[in-house]
Amino acid sequence: MPEYDIGLIGLAVMGQNLVLNMSDHGVRVAVYNRSVEKVEAFVSGSGKRENIAGCASLQELVASLQTPRRIMLMVRAGAAVDETIAALLPYLDAGDIIIDGGNSHYPDTNRRFLALQERNIRYLGVGVSGGEEGARFGPSIMPGGDVAAWPFVRDIFQAIAATVDGQPCCTWVGPAGAGHYVKMVHNGIEYGDMQLIAEAYDVLRRGLGLDAAQLQAVFSDWNAGVLDSYLIEITGHILGVRDVDGGLLLDRILDAAGQKGTGKWTATDALDNGTPLTLITEAVYARALSARKEERVRAAAAYGKVVGPIAGERERCVRAVHDALYAAKIISYTQGFMLLRQAAADYAWPLDYGAIALMWRGGCIIRSRFLGNIKTAFENNPTLENLLLDDFFRQQIQGAMSGWRDTLKMAIDAGIPVPAMSSALAFFDGYCSGESPANLLQAQRDYFGAHTYERIDAPRGERFHTDWVGLQGSAISGAYDA
Numbered sequence: 001m002p003e004y005d006i007g008l009i010g011l012a013v014m015g016q017n018l019v020l021n022m023s024d025h026g027v028r029v030a031v032y033n034r035s036v037e038k039v040e041a042f043v044s045g046s047g048k049r050e051n052i053a054g055c056a057s058l059q060e061l062v063a064s065l066q067t068p069r070r071i072m073l074m075v076r077a078g079a080a081v082d083e084t085i086a087a088l089l090p091y092l093d094a095g096d097i098i099i100d101g102g103n104s105h106y107p108d109t110n111r112r113f114l115a116l117q118e119r120n121i122r123y124l125g126v127g128v129s130g131g132e133e134g135a136r137f138g139p140s141i142m143p144g145g146d147v148a149a150w151p152f153v154r155d156i157f158q159a160i161a162a163t164v165d166g167q168p169c170c171t172w173v174g175p176a177g178a179g180h181y182v183k184m185v186h187n188g189i190e191y192g193d194m195q196l197i198a199e200a201y202d203v204l205r206r207g208l209g210l211d212a213a214q215l216q217a218v219f220s221d222w223n224a225g226v227l228d229s230y231l232i233e234i235t236g237h238i239l240g241v242r243d244v245d246g247g248l249l250l251d252r253i254l255d256a257a258g259q260k261g262t263g264k265w266t267a268t269d270a271l272d273n274g275t276p277l278t279l280i281t282e283a284v285y286a287r288a289l290s291a292r293k294e295e296r297v298r299a300a301a302a303y304g305k306v307v308g309p310i311a312g313e314r315e316r317c318v319r320a321v322h323d324a325l326y327a328a329k330i331i332s333y334t335q336g337f338m339l340l341r342q343a344a345a346d347y348a349w350p351l352d353y354g355a356i357a358l359m360w361r362g363g364c365i366i367r368s369r370f371l372g373n374i375k376t377a378f379e380n381n382p383t384l385e386n387l388l389l390d391d392f393f394r395q396q397i398q399g400a401m402s403g404w405r406d407t408l409k410m411a412i413d414a415g416i417p418v419p420a421m422s423s424a425l426a427f428f429d430g431y432c433s434g435e436s437p438a439n440l441l442q443a444q445r446d447y448f449g450a451h452t453y454e455r456i457d458a459p460r461g462e463r464f465h466t467d468w469v470g471l472q473g474s475a476i477s478g479a480y481d482a
Contacts, residue, residue, distance in 0.1 A: 004028045004029060005027050006070040007029070007055075007062070007071040008030075008071075009033070009058075009073050009074065009084060010073060010075040014074055014128070015031075015033075017136035018072075018101070018135045018136075019031055019042075019047060021136055021138070023051050023052050025160055027159070030053045030064040030065060031054055032058060058088055062091040067096070068093075068097055069093075070097045070099065071097065071098055072099040072100075072101050073098065073099065073102060075102060077108075081108070085112065085116070092121055094121070095120065095122065096121055097123075098124070100123070100125050101128050103127075103183065103260070104125060105265055106180040106184060107177065108177075109125035113125065113176045117146065122145070122146040122149035124143055125145050125176075125179045126142065126143045126145075127140075127143075127184075128140075128142075129364035129365055137162075139160070139162060139363045140170070140362065141160075141170035141363075142186070144172075145177075145179060157170045162364075164362040169359045169363045171359060173356070175349065178349045181340075181349075182351070182356055184265050185266060185336045186366060187266065188266025188277070188339070189366050190231075190366050191259075191284060191287075192332035195283035196279075196332065197325065199325075199417075199418045200322075200325045201215065202417075203410065204318065207309065207310040207410060212250070215239050216236050219232055222322055222325075223236060226369060227329070229367060229369065231366070232368075255293065257286075258291075263283065266284075267280055267281040270335075270339055273342050273346060274342075275338050276338075276427060278424070279332050282423040283419075283420050306415070307414055307415050307416055308414045308415060310414050320404075321403070321407050323407070324400070324407035326400050327404040327424070327425075328404070330387070330397060331424035332420075333374060340353060353378040357371045358371075376392070408425060446466060446468070447466075
């Protein structure tokens with residue numbers, strides 16, 4: 001008789017830790033991996049528990065599960081997910097549930113959701129954040145897909161998720177690919193946060209000349225205030241780790257960043273739907289530029305580039321960098337929630353922005369103190385257009401503005417690149433400007449391409465064209481959206 005509550009396929013580090021987490025909470029888990037040796041190693045090692053069973057085949061895994069069967073995939077995003085689903089289908093019955101817990105791209109989840117719906121298989125695309133530690137002891141979990149499947153997995157997911165103030169960092173997100181979309185935006189904000197912290201570190205280290213001990217003290221101090229967050233916390237820890245010879249390990253790490261694509265997905269999606277996700281996009285580009293290490297070294301030599309020391313009282317300058325990081329971080333989350341709002345409109349997803357902020361308060365990589373303030377902002381005004389229009393965040397930005405601008409001036413004068421911080425300020429200045437030079441852009445577009453323009457003395461939507469060069473033409477372009 002089937003006796004296991006859920007099956008999990010894919011025993012890499014995240015998969016193993018999720019299984020152990022489930023086991024800790026009394027969930028009976030059957031596991032399978034394409035490499036059967038990994039199954040044997042797991043169930044004879046850390047997974048040697050009464051409520052964990054190893055399976056040698058997919059057929060055996062499915063046969064061991066109670067109905068409706070719940071099967072979680074923790075495999076590499078892309079073709080591997082499709083291949084695993086195809087291999088599972090011959091053994092499944094109507095009403096069974098497939099859960100993709102990997103970093104799948106949400107259009108793939110949308111496609112799989114619809115295809116499996118036609119076969120009466122319930123499909124969930126579930127974002128999981130928190131890395132290895134989160135998976136083991138409590139991640140942030142963002143479930144979406146077939147809402148009829150949610151009651152069958154809710155207790156398991158909410159039991160293993162992180163909790164904040166007694167509330168699990170896991171709640172229903174929305175249909176189809178909504179869960180993976182929210183995870184994608186989470187990862188985009190993560191890219192932005194990491195780049196902002198790196199820029200602050202660079203200004204403090206190369207500009208102000210702080211050594212490792214001083215940097216560690218600064219980040220530890222920052223983590224006790226409004227910048228309290230997982231990424232600030234681990235930065236302080238990193239700055240204290242020594243190599244085998246006693247030197248700072250961070251100084252031995254090559255300055256060429258990698259990426260797995262979720263930040264790029266976020267930026268690409270923003271470009272597709274017209275959301276000005278400037279900071280996160282700059283963070284993606286900064287990683288791409290960092291990867292050109294050898295080319296950068298040659299350019300530095302060719303231009304004799306020297307980073308100049310920043311003049312000024314050190315404590316005041318450190319406070320300014322703190323404020324710049326805080327304000328730009330607010331912009332990063334602001335842009336992320338703008339993208340969520342656009343997706344909700346485009347896909348008719350009933351996204352609860354306050355609940356999403358709550359899910360991100362614990363367990364995940366971008367957890368930070370002011371996510372509670374984001375939750376409160378949307379609770380106070382569920383139709384809030386933009387976080388910058390909330391009273392709390394308006395006050396925070398105004399309080400940090402002087403330090404934000406001073407930091408950019410210091411960095412520019414010293415020759416230290418701060419693309420994310422500066423793009424955040426440019427976004428803020430643009431968003432808060434009632435006037436822009438876009439009227440000139442529209443005139444140029446109409447001049448060379450007859451793309452038309454709107455007038456300030458006519459109703460919105462009424463379009464005009466000028467014969468700028470006297471060719472007496474009347475044809476206008478309909479190929480481009482103005």
